[in-house]
Amino acid sequence: MALSRLEKVQVWLFKAFIGVLFALFRLCSPLRAGVxxxxxxxxxxxxxxxxxTQLAKKIRRKExxxxxxxxxxxxxxxxxxPLLNAVIKDRFDAALQEAAQVDKLIEEETGGEEVLxxxxxxxxxxxxxxxxxxxxxxxxxxxxxxxRGVVSTVDAPPVALLKRAGAIPLGVTNTSELCMWLESHxxxxxxxxxxxxxxRIPGGSSGGEGSILGGAGAVIGVGSDIGGSIRxxxxxxxxxxxxxxxxxxxxxxxxxxxxxxxGEYVSSGxxxxxxxxxxxxxxxxxxxxxxxxxxxxxxxxxxxxxxxxPHDGGSPMTYPxxxxxxxIQRKVVxxxxxxxxxxxxxxxxxxxHYSFQIWDTYMGLPDKEGKAPQPFAELMGEPGRPAxxxxxxxKWMLRRTEHTTPAIGLALVEMSRxxxxxxxxxxxxxxxxxxxxxxxxxxxxxxxxSHPRVAPKHHHPLFRPFDFxxxxxxxxxxxxxxxxxxxxxxxxxxxxxxxxxxxxxxxLTLEVALYLEKTFGxxxxxxxx
Numbered sequence: 001m002a003l004s005r006l007e008k009v010q011v012w013l014f015k016a017f018i019g020v021l022f023a024l025f026r027l028c029s030p031l032r033a034g035v036x037x038x039x040x041x042x043x044x045x046x047x048x049x050x051x052x053t054q055l056a057k058k059i060r061r062k063e064x065x066x067x068x069x070x071x072x073x074x075x076x077x078x079x080x081x082p083l084l085n086a087v088i089k090d091r092f093d094a095a096l097q098e099a100a101q102v103d104k105l106i107e108e109e110t111g112g113e114e115v116l117x118x119x120x121x122x123x124x125x126x127x128x129x130x131x132x133x134x135x136x137x138x139x140x141x142x143x144x145x146x147x148r149g150v151v152s153t154v155d156a157p158p159v160a161l162l163k164r165a166g167a168i169p170l171g172v173t174n175t176s177e178l179c180m181w182l183e184s185h186x187x188x189x190x191x192x193x194x195x196x197x198x199x200r201i202p203g204g205s206s207g208g209e210g211s212i213l214g215g216a217g218a219v220i221g222v223g224s225d226i227g228g229s230i231r232x233x234x235x236x237x238x239x240x241x242x243x244x245x246x247x248x249x250x251x252x253x254x255x256x257x258x259x260x261x262x263g264e265y266v267s268s269g270x271x272x273x274x275x276x277x278x279x280x281x282x283x284x285x286x287x288x289x290x291x292x293x294x295x296x297x298x299x300x301x302x303x304x305x306x307x308x309x310p311h312d313g314g315s316p317m318t319y320p321x322x323x324x325x326x327x328i329q330r331k332v333v334x335x336x337x338x339x340x341x342x343x344x345x346x347x348x349x350x351x352x353h354y355s356f357q358i359w360d361t362y363m364g365l366p367d368k369e370g371k372a373p374q375p376f377a378e379l380m381g382e383p384g385r386p387a388x389x390x391x392x393x394x395k396w397m398l399r400r401t402e403h404t405t406p407a408i409g410l411a412l413v414e415m416s417r418x419x420x421x422x423x424x425x426x427x428x429x430x431x432x433x434x435x436x437x438x439x440x441x442x443x444x445x446x447x448x449x450s451h452p453r454v455a456p457k458h459h460h461p462l463f464r465p466f467d468f469x470x471x472x473x474x475x476x477x478x479x480x481x482x483x484x485x486x487x488x489x490x491x492x493x494x495x496x497x498x499x500x501x502x503x504x505x506x507x508l509t510l511e512v513a514l515y516l517e518k519t520f521g522x523x524x525x526x527x528x529x
Contacts, residue, residue, distance in 0.1 A: 066124030123166030143186025173208025228471025260373030
């Protein structure tokens with residue numbers, strides 16, 4: 001079955017409208033970004049080259065104090081953040097006080113290192129937090145000027161659990177406006193840069209997290225993902241990130257809140273520089289729901305079934321996958337077969353051709369009670385009146401709007417969205433869901449490109465706004481997936497791949513991440529390249 005002639009025309013018109021709109025915005029936008037000719041300094045302090053797991057162990061054993069570790073990360077943030085603009089509000093003084101309390105607690109502990117490890121596995125370790133998460137005493141705006149001055153009075157559940165495990169937040173990091181764009185900039189905090197090339201994007205919406213992690217200004221952080229907002233920043237910034245099976249890690253006390261069926265597709269998860277931190281972080285962040293995942297089950301990679309999906313079949317909505325990303329995924333396949341003795345089967349799903357349409361359709365569906373998602377224009381205006389997209393477009397032309405180009409564009413797109421979902425697109429999603437679940441079972445793992453290309457230059461995504469479909473489709477399928485770095489490419493920019501599995505099989509992809517880090521080297525210091 002194929003799209004009807006009317007549906008083909010609708011898709012073409014929709015794509016043409018978006019392309020013209022964003023091209024116009026790009027040509028007229030006053031926003032400029034990037035720091036030409038500069039690069040990050042290399043990492044000098046050896047404490048910055050240890051995983052959170054290793055740091056916690058050294059702190060418990062009194063080989064290093066929490067104050068020393070926290071101060072090392074504060075120094076690094078102060079060194080690189082003027083170039084990155086990733087951390088938009090710090091709490092350095094409070095963090096140093098908390099670190100001193102940690103050191104005092106360790107001095108007074110009589111139960112031994114094992115007791116501390118069990119009760120407080122991240123004791124004394126610095127943490128960065130995406131600004132869309134509530135962190136007590138920190139801004140909670142998600143880059144919206146009308147929310148300027150909103151300060152959180154509570155902690156979001158995953159943040160609270162990490163703090164309870166001993167982690168010490170250093171501050172909050174930048175996002176795209178309302179977390180709905182793949183470049184992290186807004187008119188409240190400005191533009192965030194990629195640590196490997198300051199003229200390129202760090203991704204979104206967790207771009208501040210990805211940038212500061214990639215720049216060695218943080219070792220662990222938290223992100224949220226409804227269309228790739230963990231995986232794209234981790235890919236572009238050369239770090240690890242995990243989109244958890246939905247419903248396991250709480251998404252409460254985040255902004256914007258879930259509406260419609262968004263709760264079925266959004267995930268909170270860990271972001272970090274070292275793969276060994278993914279599992280302990282996920283155990284903590286899942287809290288009372290950790291039992292839903294088999295995180296304590298030992299995984300034998302040689303007994304898994306591996307599949308590789310090289311591309312989406314050539315969708316006209318997305319950019320073709322670059323040769324270097326096709327090649328690095330092929331090298332992963334080759335190493336898996338050589339090292340593990342497994343056979344990696346190449347598979348193709350014709351339904352992936354409609355990835356963007358599936359994501360867009362399901363994001364607009366009402367919940368079980370028939371309540372539609374909250375309009376984006378309403379979110380743009382909160383806590384006041386909803387924004388009027390056409391008025392904002394006029395103000396944008398006069399350089400008087402408080403909103404970013406992509407936010408205005410998305411609000412305008414919502415106005416043109418069909419009132420009824422396409423039956424054909426619904427059918428494609430259901431066929432893809434069934435095929436993927438039958439393929440993967442409880443022991444299948446697949447490789448899929450993270451994005452069609454490495455980190456684009458600032459604002460270039462405006463010309464290719466649908467390339468996130470490579471990550472977004474997996475949200476709609478509800479599958480867990482881990483983003484893994486695979487070294488640097490021709491331009492010195494991070495390469496990577498998504499590793500996915502069946503629902504609730506998160507432990508499989510986390511184990512593959514450990515293997516890929518060991519095989520391909522994991523994170524690379526951007527200052528050393």
